[in-house]
Amino acid sequence: MSATILFWAITFAQIMLTIAMVLALTRMIKGPRAQDRVLGLDTLYVNSMLLILVFGIRTGNTLYFEVSLIIGILGFVATVALAKFLMRGEVIE
Amino acid sequence: MNHVADFPLWMAWFVAAFLIIGAGLTLIGSFGLYRLRSFYDRIHAPTLGTSWGTAAIVLASIIYFSVLQSRPVFHEILIGIFVTITTPVTFMLLGRAALYRDRSEKNPEVPAMDSPKSILDELKLMDKPESVYLESGERE
């Protein structure tokens, strides 16, 4: 019984997070401006981080936690660099 | 999903509820990002996913692994702390970048740059006696 509940909850959560990723990706492709695309990319990173965390719950393997932490760190660095680029047009001054 | 055969039922409901809440909030946040009209509206939407969306999924993961391994497992709290610290930095930088770009394009919908303008006003005030003097000097 509890296995069934968990299975369906995890499946629903994964479907919802995948739809969220598609929506963020749509915003990233559509734009219309550069800051919208960067915001879409940041949301995409956060959503994929959460998706992998849920994937870790599905498999029962704690190794996915580290994958998700690394994705979070990469997303943070990427967004900060892109936002800095938008501010002045140069990353390194 | 064979490893969860002897998972306590009420704990399973807890984990399931937190998972659905977290994923649902993240989905609503991304939906808002997709649907809202202006950039400054859109910047509010993803914070749903980064505040309680992340917190709920992290809580679900903590409960699940603690029950599964019969010992407290709470290293997922690091993801929560990390997201809480980094999200304000990214969103503040993005907001300022967008404001800077809109201001440099003289978009009328954003408030004008206030600090350089006020400094200029002060300079003008300071210049006034001098310019009056110059004008009178030219007249002579």
Next chain:
Amino acid sequence: MSQLFPYPLLIIFLIIMWLLLTSFSLGQIIVGTVIALVAAQGMAALQPAKPRLKRWDLLLKLIGIVLYDIARSNIAVTRIILQGNKRKRKSGFMTIPLNLRDPIGLTILAVIITSTPGTAWLGYNFAQGTLLLHVFDLVDEAVWLDLIKNRYEYFLLEIFE
């Protein structure tokens, strides 16, 4: 003593983080302590301004209030997004004059405002001490002004100044 352990809170946090990332064993505690001490020395070399906390009890109360506010505004923003265009909604910029000047207090205020859905921090004017916000649901400016000034800034002023 204070030269060997310049930032005790940071050292404790780093050791806990190291243990969470690896495992709780005596060897990892030793490695984690060494790494935390080296990192704290590196932090001391940067010479950041030392925060002077006056009221620890109020800091905990502020954290509780902020968690409650984040949950509440999550529900509010969810409702607005799901309602769509049926309800008339106005979003806009607003400027708030602040009395808070402590840089760490301002940082905490920025974290609170940005991580609460519905408000976004866009800029702070050091010369005039004014804060530029974007508010998602700007029905009444006075409500938001009251929230920032009397709910958050009041506590931060008590804690830091």
